[in-house]
Amino acid sequence: MAQTNQYTKILLSKKTGMEVYSYSEGYGKIYDSKNKKESIVDSLGNITFESPHNISQIFKNRFILTVRQSDNKTKSTIIDEKGNQILPLDDQSFNTPWLSKKCIISSKEGKEAVYDYNGKEIISYSDRIRFVAEDRFLVLKDKSWFLYDLDGKQVSNREFKEDYHFENGKALIINEDHQSEIIGKGGQKLHQFSAQIYNLASYPYLITKNRTTGKYGLVDADENRLAEEIFDDAEPEYFGTKEYVYLRKKGKATVFKKKDRKLYPNNFKYLTPLFNDLFTVYSDKLKKSGVVNLNGETIVPQEYDFIQSFRISGKDFIYLKKGKEEKFLDKDLNNILEENTQIIAFYPDQLIIKKQEAYYKFSVTDQSVSPMKDIVSIKEQETNFFNILNLYSKPVVCRNTSNLYGVIDEKGKEIVPFIYDDIIAFENSENEIVVKKQDKYGVVNFQNEPLKDIIYDKYYWQKEVLKLDKDKKSDVLYFTRFKNSGNRL
Structure with missing residues (x-):
């Protein structure tokens, strides 16, 4: 029977009579306060290894064992669930920034190396090593960085000045000619620019920053200028459908729409996308929200306390709340709620609504209702619960x-x-x-x-x-x- 790690930890604590203070992927850790020992426990409650030294779980049946010596110095190693050493116990520390299940970085005497979890050396000790993508490292040797894969193979002879990070298989670097360049995971040049590229999150559209004025603009991957460098700041759309880039000047936003490669000046500083080129806008003065289109035209006046888009049964809707008044607008901005109807909960396939002190499941596809029998009240959730998570x-x-x-x-x-x-x-x-x-x-x-x-x-x-x-x-x-x-x- 499936159960959460949280509950498994509680059951194992009861079974062993000691507190299991962490549990994941079939194994947990116990601290025995009487004997001052740490132990590894499996999912059946069996103690598989115990030690007077510190144990930290990396993933599943791989742990870091840290031994404090009499001179107050420490030595560390990687062990399995039975305490077998995967690497020799040494004066070293380990770097697991992504909790990788394939390899780990060992730091020793100012040098770093990469090992797999069977103890095989993947990359020998070098000046520094960094994870820069899910399957890439940058290795520092003689003040230059070189690109390696997870098998320890150097994938490019090209030297880099910094440990650049990859996003979606691409990295933005400053090359040997002091120009902005985008490279692929093989170290190969994909694009080179005369302008200074500030951000590639909206690739193939790229935010630029003027070296002299500090103003922002926008180009495409071929460096065709899409927005002049006259804006005070610029921001890509990080979540959702990522259809827009926002450029701001004197407190007003200009929206770049990727699909038609056009700029749309607006009178608002911040816009939150809904769907079909509609945005919510918020007034700090009024403390109210409204809806505008790409051209800044008011679609819904700024008089609502809360506005949020929801996708229900594969269709897009806008929810608006003002005091006790609620609306649920379809793609044509028609309200599909009857008067004096309250939405209690939003789910991927239906809503729960309240009407005349009774509760119903509500289908947005045919607007049919199904009574929730034997339910006399439902505790409402605050609207500030909703966010990207x-x-x-x-x-x-x-x-x-x-x-x-x-x-x-x-x-x-x-x-x-x-x-x-x-x-x-x-x-x-x-x-x-x-x-x-x-x-x-x-x-x-x-x-x-x-x-x-x-x-x-x-x-x-x-x-x-x-x-x-x-x-x-x-x-x-x-x-x-x-x-x-x-x-x-």
């Missing part, structure tokens, strides 16, 4: 006709049973929920795994920690972040 609503906390609380998911399935006197779901992106029964509190998650027994008198939310009090003593539970992508929790 939380595209849809969490499962909802409901109260039934028996005055008991439970949680249902996006398909209306009960995922936390209706057996509680209250449930508190935090408005941030947390996976933990507090449950109440007979004036006592406990904690479960959205997978209905019991994380803390229902024995506590009070609870407090303190940033990354949930604090629970019982008999003037406190227990803590660290939150795991809840990333809602609209798929299975």
Whole structure:
């Protein structure tokens, strides 16, 4: 049966009688405070290795063992789950910036080398080594950087001045002629520019920066000038469909649309894309939002408290909220909600709505409704929950006709049973929920795994920690972040 790492850690702690303070990919770590030892535990609760020294998990059954010696110096090595050394114990440290499952960088005596997790040397000790792409290193030798692949093969004889980083298989460098150049993962020149390239995130459209004035402009990969270097700042669209580049001058944005390679001057400083060349704009003075098109024409006046785009059943919609008034506009900007209807939750295939004190599942394809039987109330979620990581609503906390609380998911399935006197779901992106029964509190998650027994008198939310009090003593539970992508929790 599938279960979260969080719950597995709790079950293993109960089974071993010691706190399992981390668990991932079939193995965890235990600290025995009595014997002052750290141990590796497998998914069945078996202790596979113990040591008086520090153990850090890299991934699955690979760990770093760090031994502190009598002179207070340390030596380190890579071990497997049984404590077998993959590399010799030495005065070295390890760099795992991406927690790579293929190789690791060892630093020793001011030099660095790359090993795989079976102990094979991939790149011998050099001045410095950097991960620069998922399958590339830059290696510093005699004050020059050289490009290597994951097999330790040098892929280019070309020398680089810096450890440039690759994005989508390309890196922006300053070449030997002090010009901006874009290279591929073989070190080959793809484009060279006379202008100074500032940012390639919108490739093949590139933000330039004038060396003299510091102003920004835009060119294509062939250095055809698309926007003169007259703007105070410029910003690519990093998320979503990435259709635009925003250039700003004197507090007003000009939008470059990639599809038609045209500039659209606008009267607003910041625009957030919706769909079909529509944008939300926010007034700091009014503290309200509206909608404009590419030409800056007002489509929805700046009088709404919240505006957000949602994609439901493969169709695009705009949600608008002003006080108690709510609208849900389709691609033709027609409101598909009946009057006095409230949207409770947004899911990839449907909405949950409230009308005349009753709750319904709402299909956006044919605007049909299906009553949610036995549900008398649903706790609403704050609109500030939605962002690039939380595209849809969490499962909802409901109260039934028996005055008991439970949680249902996006398909209306009960995922936390209706057996509680209250449930508190935090408005941030947390996976933990507090449950109440007979004036006592406990904690479960959205997978209905019991994380803390229902024995506590009070609870407090303190940033990354949930604090629970019982008999003037406190227990803590660290939150795991809840990333809602609209798929299975």
